[in-house]
Amino acid sequence: METRYYEGCGREGPIRCIFLGEFHPVAGPKIACQFPEDFISKDLFDSLSTFIIPKPILQKKNITFNAPAHKILGYPIYLKSPRYPRNVYVFNLCFVCDNWSRTVQYEPVVKKLGEHLITLEEESAFVSGGSSRLPTFLAHLLYDLNTYRKTTVTEGDTIIHVKVTEIRDDPSTVNDHDxxxxxxxxxxxxxxxxxxxxxxxxxxxxxxxxxxxxxxxxxxxxxxxxxxxxxxxxxxxxxxxxxxxxxxxxxxxxxxxxxxxxxxxxxxxxxxxxVFCFTKTKYTYPTYTRGRSRPATFGSEVKGLQKLFTGERCTDEICCLTSIDIPSLERIIEDDPNVAVIVC
Structure with a gap:
């Protein structure tokens, strides 16, 4: 039986394509370079160009959107300078994944690479000048990130290290007795x-x-x-x-x-x-039944423990909260006729 993945299944998929979109002063939004070649068609790009080259309010922000059979994430950059024909240059390095794939782990990578391209563009017009090394740059990124989940990018005297970090679920609460x-x-x-x-x-x-x-x-x-x-x-x-x-x-x-x-x-x-117990292989949870089968004559210090006998706190947790040792607590539980113990 074929297993079908779906949006929100939590599975991570490979990067299918990396492309560099830009706003050309004459042609408008277009793909400056992509690897593999022709993975994103011109018609598909044109239908998505408003998301790939968005309004200036979304510059330097992680953007993720779904397309037919694909999920695309990018980090649009706006550079203002009089050396550009319209005094501004807009580009966006984008990752393309399967539409069901979890992509949040790639967001820091896209952001770091986008910031790195700003440096290369300001130093040598690496992006706007259509550098001949762009195809090799994108191919190197795609292979290393899919194979090793990390890469080292060297361009001239500039070196950066990029790693795909696993995004885990939040750990459970840590208790005093853990x-x-x-x-x-x-x-x-x-x-x-x-x-x-x-x-x-x-x-x-x-x-x-x-x-x-x-x-x-x-x-x-x-x-x-x-x-x-x-x-x-x-x-x-x-x-x-x-x-x-x-x-x-x-x-x-x-x-x-x-x-x-x-x-x-x-x-x-x-x-x-x-999961550790000091005296038994199972946790014991004392609970105060409030029954009065016979009166219990204990001091005020012992009576103060009754508020902890709720059935929700194990003996180890009570010992941690009250600084009392296990044998003393067990004697108090055994001597009090109004305390029952839940073992689990």
């Missing part, structure tokens, strides 16, 4: 530390491992100057055992900043959120 785990190879443990911190410790060795971690030196991370300060502080403590609240306390950084940083690392695939 345990981040490194999934990218960005560093090595210190020599002599043989503990595998990515595995959940069993009940017999958990206390020994916790004591060992208290005195253990952080993991050495090889970072470059592009890492921000908060990320450099957090990475050594992302060991598959510390939850977000503990990491924030270790590095003495506001929890909201730690959550934002970890969420950013999740987005770029450096970190993943690990």
């Amino acid at each position: 345990v981040p785990v490194l999934v990218a190879s960005i560093g090595l443990p210190r020599p002599g530390n043989s503990s595998n911190l990515s595995e959940e410790p069993d009940s017999s060795s958990r206390e020994d491992l916790r004591d060992e971690l208290q005195d253990q030196q952080p993991m050495e991370i090889y970072t470059n100057s592009n890492w921000d300060l908060t990320t450099k502080q957090l990475l050594p403590y992302i060991n598959g055992y510390y939850h977000v609240s503990k990491i924030a306390a270790k590095v003495n950084v506001e929890k909201t900043l730690v959550k934002a940083c970890i969420q950013n690392l999740v987005y770029y695939g450096v970190v993943n959120i690990f």
